[in-house]
Amino acid sequence: MSHSAVIARSRPLYERVRSVIPPMEWGGFAEDVERILELKEERNAVILAHNYQTPEIFHCVADITGDSLALARRAMEAEAEAIVLAGVQFMAETAKLMNPEKTVLIPDLGAGCSLAASITARDVRLMRERYPGLPVVAYVNTSAEVKAEADICCTSGNAKKIVESLGAGRVIMLPDEFLARNVAVETKVEIIAWAGHCEVHERFSAAEVRELRAAHPGVTVLAHPECPPEVVAEADYAGSTAGMAEYVEKNRPARVLLLTECSMSDNVAAQYPELHFVRPCNLCPHMKRITLKKIRRSLETMTHEVTIDPAIAARARRAVERMLAVK
Numbered sequence: 001m002s003h004s005a006v007i008a009r010s011r012p013l014y015e016r017v018r019s020v021i022p023p024m025e026w027g028g029f030a031e032d033v034e035r036i037l038e039l040k041e042e043r044n045a046v047i048l049a050h051n052y053q054t055p056e057i058f059h060c061v062a063d064i065t066g067d068s069l070a071l072a073r074r075a076m077e078a079e080a081e082a083i084v085l086a087g088v089q090f091m092a093e094t095a096k097l098m099n100p101e102k103t104v105l106i107p108d109l110g111a112g113c114s115l116a117a118s119i120t121a122r123d124v125r126l127m128r129e130r131y132p133g134l135p136v137v138a139y140v141n142t143s144a145e146v147k148a149e150a151d152i153c154c155t156s157g158n159a160k161k162i163v164e165s166l167g168a169g170r171v172i173m174l175p176d177e178f179l180a181r182n183v184a185v186e187t188k189v190e191i192i193a194w195a196g197h198c199e200v201h202e203r204f205s206a207a208e209v210r211e212l213r214a215a216h217p218g219v220t221v222l223a224h225p226e227c228p229p230e231v232v233a234e235a236d237y238a239g240s241t242a243g244m245a246e247y248v249e250k251n252r253p254a255r256v257l258l259l260t261e262c263s264m265s266d267n268v269a270a271q272y273p274e275l276h277f278v279r280p281c282n283l284c285p286h287m288k289r290i291t292l293k294k295i296r297r298s299l300e301t302m303t304h305e306v307t308i309d310p311a312i313a314a315r316a317r318r319a320v321e322r323m324l325a326v327k
């Protein structure tokens with residue numbers, strides 16, 4: 001089949017991303033998109049993609065998309081035999097925790113996370129020794145070993161609710177210092193934090209937000225709660241990646257600035273070409289390790305399979321299940 005025939009066949013899919021992907025670039029994607037769609041059928045596989053995946057992945061090959069909370073929840077609904085997680089390692093581990101019988105693949109084993117790398121299981125045990133009796137809330141951006149040491153998990157979409165669900169006056173919340181401090185502003189519960197940071201969100205500054213507001217009068221500023229608290233204080237809204245997408249859907253601000261990873265703006269902009277997105281853009285190098293070519297290779301070779309020590313998995317799963325049970 002000629003390349004131009006593949007391009008012609010892929011036109012309906014291209015329509016989904018035409019406002020953010022130039023036609024020349026699509027020429028490099030169309031064949032991989034077509035092959036991935038075939039491979040999903042052949043392998044009885046689904047692709048779960050985080051909101052930070054590039055638009056050709058997010059809008060053209062993914063079956064389930066969303067923030068970490070939605071991916072954790074919906075991983076359990078997947079009927080397929082195999083799950084390809086287009087995201088980072090901790091997301092693939094969470095999908096495996098919730099689907100121990102399924103094959104869970106990650107297209108690049110190096111897709112880590114600065115938050116997950118900032119803390120070990122031993123660190124959590126030392127925190128417990130230092131603060132005896134305090135419950136431990138672990139952000140999902142952690143390894144399975146760290147989750148196994150926690151009482152409950154949380155995501156950026158439910159952190160306040162999870163902290164308050166414990167009925168304690170004081171909790172340990174790790175590893176994201178900024179998420180912890182942003183939650184602390186909104187709750188009476190005292191929060192003991194760890195000093196981990198997201199390398200993407202820690203780079204935004206309040207001065208940058210003020211400059212962008214001056215350069216783009218009337219712009220609506222949305223921030224991820226992994227941003228420093230002084231940045232969140234400058235924003236009109238703070239919420240998870242899904243929260244930000246919902247805000248845009250409901251409010252349709254004519255000019256909007258998302259203080260988060262670059263592809264998030266591209267993915268939302270592809271859906272609302274009439275809105276103007278200001279892009280101060282910070283890339284996540286870990287998320288960007290996942291490409292169409294690697295997803296194709298992952299399905300062709302059924303690699304890289306995510307495995308978790310069963311004893312650790314049982315304890316880590318409990319922490320994720322407790323989180324999902326909080327209504």
Ligand code: 13P
Nearest residue numbers: 067068069155156240241
């Ligand atoms: P969300 O759960 O808001 O999608 O965040 C995940 C993440 O890694 C943000 O940096």
Ligand code: SF4
Nearest residue numbers: 113114198199200284
């Ligand atoms: Fe981790 Fe930050 Fe990348 Fe999210 S954006 S995966 S928190 S490094």
